[in-house]
Every structure is written in C-alpha cells, then in structure tokens.
Amino acid sequence: MPEVAREVVEVDGVVREAMPNALYRVELLTETRGTATAHVGGSGGLLRLRPGDEVVVELMPYDMTRGRIVRKR
Amino acid sequence: MSVQKSWSELQKMHRANTLVVGALDLLEQAAVPGTTTKELDRLAYDFFKKNGAQPAFLGYRGYPATLCVSINDEVVHGIPSEKRRLKDGDIVGFDLGCIVEGFFGDSARTVAVGKVSDQATRLMETTKAALFAGIEACHPGKRVGDIGHAVQTLAESRGYSVVREFVGHGIGTSLHEDPQVPNYGPGGKGKRLVAGMTLAIEPMVNVGGPEVRVLDDDWTAVTVDGALSAHFELSVAITVHGPWILSEPYPFVQEALHA
Numbered sequence: 001m002p003e004v005a006r007e008v009v010e011v012d013g014v015v016r017e018a019m020p021n022a023l024y025r026v027e028l029l030t031e032t033r034g035t036a037t038a039h040v041g042g043s044g045g046l047l048r049l050r051p052g053d054e055v056v057v058e059l060m061p062y063d064m065t066r067g068r069i070v071r072k073r
Numbered sequence: 074m075s076v077q078k079s080w081s082e083l084q085k086m087h088r089a090n091t092l093v094v095g096a097l098d099l100l101e102q103a104a105v106p107g108t109t110t111k112e113l114d115r116l117a118y119d120f121f122k123k124n125g126a127q128p129a130f131l132g133y134r135g136y137p138a139t140l141c142v143s144i145n146d147e148v149v150h151g152i153p154s155e156k157r158r159l160k161d162g163d164i165v166g167f168d169l170g171c172i173v174e175g176f177f178g179d180s181a182r183t184v185a186v187g188k189v190s191d192q193a194t195r196l197m198e199t200t201k202a203a204l205f206a207g208i209e210a211c212h213p214g215k216r217v218g219d220i221g222h223a224v225q226t227l228a229e230s231r232g233y234s235v236v237r238e239f240v241g242h243g244i245g246t247s248l249h250e251d252p253q254v255p256n257y258g259p260g261g262k263g264k265r266l267v268a269g270m271t272l273a274i275e276p277m278v279n280v281g282g283p284e285v286r287v288l289d290d291d292w293t294a295v296t297v298d299g300a301l302s303a304h305f306e307l308s309v310a311i312t313v314h315g316p317w318i319l320s321e322p323y324p325f326v327q328e329a330l331h332a
Contacts, residue, residue, distance in 0.1 A: 001129075001130055001133070001136075001149070001150070001168050001170055001179060001248060001249075002149050002150075002168075002240060002241065002242070002275050002304075002306075003239065003240055003241070003249045004238065004240075005237060005238050005253065005255065006240075006253055
C-alpha cells in the first residue's frame with residue numbers, strides 16, 4: 001500500500017491567540033478540528049496578526065500540531 | 074530513522090511477503106469477468122486467516138478492507154465493493170499486506186481481466202519493468218534517490234508518467250516506516266542504503282499525465298485525465314550482496330557460503 005507522499009499541506013485556519021516569540025495558536029478548519037501552534041514564515045509582512053485573522057497554515061501531514069503561517073486568506 | 078532488521082526479523086518478513094504473494098496468485102486466477110471486488114477481498118481475507126496471518130490494511134488509518142483493488146483509471150487504494158464487477162478488458166491492480174509475528178509484508182500487482190488492449194499490456198509490462206529497475210538499485214551505498222531515478226527513467230523512456238503523490242516506504246514492524254521511497258527524482262540524493270533496510274518499492278505508472286486525485290470515499294485515487302494506471306510493488310531487503318525480494322527464497326546462499 002503506497003504511503004501518501006510526505007509533503008507540506010496547506011490548511012485554512014483562524015488565529016485564536018498570539019503567543020510569545022511570534023507564535024500563534026491557530027484553529028485549523030479541517031474535518032477533525034484541531035489547533036496548531038504556528039510561526040510566521042516568509043518576509044515578515046504578516047507579523048502583526050490578531051486573533052480572528054483568517055490564515056493559511058503549512059503543516060507536515062505527520063505532525064499537524066505545528067506549522068507555519070504562509071499567508072492571509 | 075530506518076531500522077535495520079536482523080536475520081531472524083528478515084525471516085518473519087520473508088514469511089509475511091510469501092503469504093502476500095501467495096494471495097496475489099490466488100487473486101490473479103480469480104480475476105475473471107463478473108467477479109465482484111468484494112468477493113476478491115473475502116478471498117484474500119480467508120487466505121490470510123487460514124495461514125495464521127493478520128490482514129495489514131484492514132483498519133489501517135480506517136481502511137475498511139483487506140485488499141486494495143484499483144480498476145483501470147484507479148491508481149491505488151480502491152475499496153472493494155459488492156456492486157463493482159470486473160469486466161472483460163479491465164486491468165485491475167491488487168495491493169495486499171499481511172502481518173506475521175509482528176512483521177509486515179506488502180506487495181501489489183496489476184493483472185488483465187480477459188483480453189485487454191495492447192496499450193494496457195504495454196503499460197503493465199512497463200510498470201513491472203520499472204519496479205525491477207528500482208530493485209536493481211537496491212545495493213548498500215546507493216541512495217534512496219537512485220531507486221526513484223531508475224523507476225522514473227524507465228517509465229518515462231516509454232512515454233509514461235509516474236505518480237508523485239503516493240510513494241513507496243520502509244516496512245517492518247509497521248506498514249509504513251521511514252524512509253519514503255518516491256518513484257521519481259534525481260539519483261545520488263536521499264538517505265544512503267545500508268544492509269538490513271527493508272523497503273516497499275511500488276511504482277504507479279500512468280498512460281497519461283501524472284496527476285491523481287482522491288475520490289469522496291477518501292481512499293480511491295484516480296488519474297485526473299481518466300487514463301489507465303498500473304501499480305506493481307514488492308518488499309525488498311537490502312543485503313551486502315544486493316537486493317533480496319522478500320517474497321522469494323534468499324538468493325545469495327552461495328555468496329553467503331563463500332563469504
């Protein structure tokens with residue numbers, strides 16, 4: 001049985017809480033609702049995120065609890 | 074981190090893989106027009122139970138059956154159904170795994186139902202050849218990327234494409250272990266192969282483009298353009314003498330005696 005290739009997946013989420021060290025707690029809008037802690041990737045143009053902001057998070061399929069915010073929706 | 078298996082562990086994997094291939098032989102004979110895919114699933118389940126093995130896929134991440142059965146444009150992970158009957162001219166991929174004393178066997182092949190087109194025959198031959206090209210690369214000191222490179226080169230040289238979204242994998246005490254074994258990519262890259270590693274190598278080759286999508290059942294993967302796809306898989310142990318296809322007897326007895 002082939003394994004699903006381990007690539008990053010992009011998941012829609014909503015920022016719930018800004019944490020120290022530019023980390024955010026993001027609620028994932030996936031079928032099985034969960035939260036991930038995510039930092040902001042890229043140039044830093046997204047640095048000032050606030051709770052309620054709708055974002056796209058990059059996650060590794062084998063660890064859906066930590067990710068990287070790649071852009072706003 | 075991939076785990077190197079001991080000789081006794083490899084013996085268990087050999088038994089598991091021998092059973093899987095035995096079941097595939099049965100399924101190949103049973104793949105006649107009119108058979109439902111559910112009947113084939115039952116056949117595989119009963120064969121494993123009779124031989125004291127556990128089906129490896131049943132319940133794996135919620136998969137509901139013993140067998141994956143993927144017809145024509147279905148690439149992999151097709152779920153058996155009472156409603157689905159094989160037709161003359163179909164090509165049908167059987168993917169099967171079992172557990173013996175905690176160790177996994179995993180293998181797949183695509184077979185013809187009745188008389189199939191020349192295109193389908195050529196696709197199946199190519200996919201099988203691509204699998205063996207990948208296995209040929211399984212020597213200590215080579216790298217995981219060499220396997221994918223060999224598979225991709227062979228398949229694309231005949232005008233086919235290889236699926237990217239699903240990949241081969243390490244195998245042992247779980248169905249899927251590190252490392253992943255893509256069927257594409259540059260040679261000379263990736264994890265170095267060492268004796269004692271066990272890998273499931275499984276090219277999925279399409280007549281059309283490489284793109285696949287997963288149906289609403291969350292499992293069945295089909296080609297986006299609807300063109301035919303074939304899938305062959307064997308579990309292989311890397312030994313100092315080269316690849317040991319685990320469903321076959323240990324091939325390096327002479328080398329071992331003279332070592």
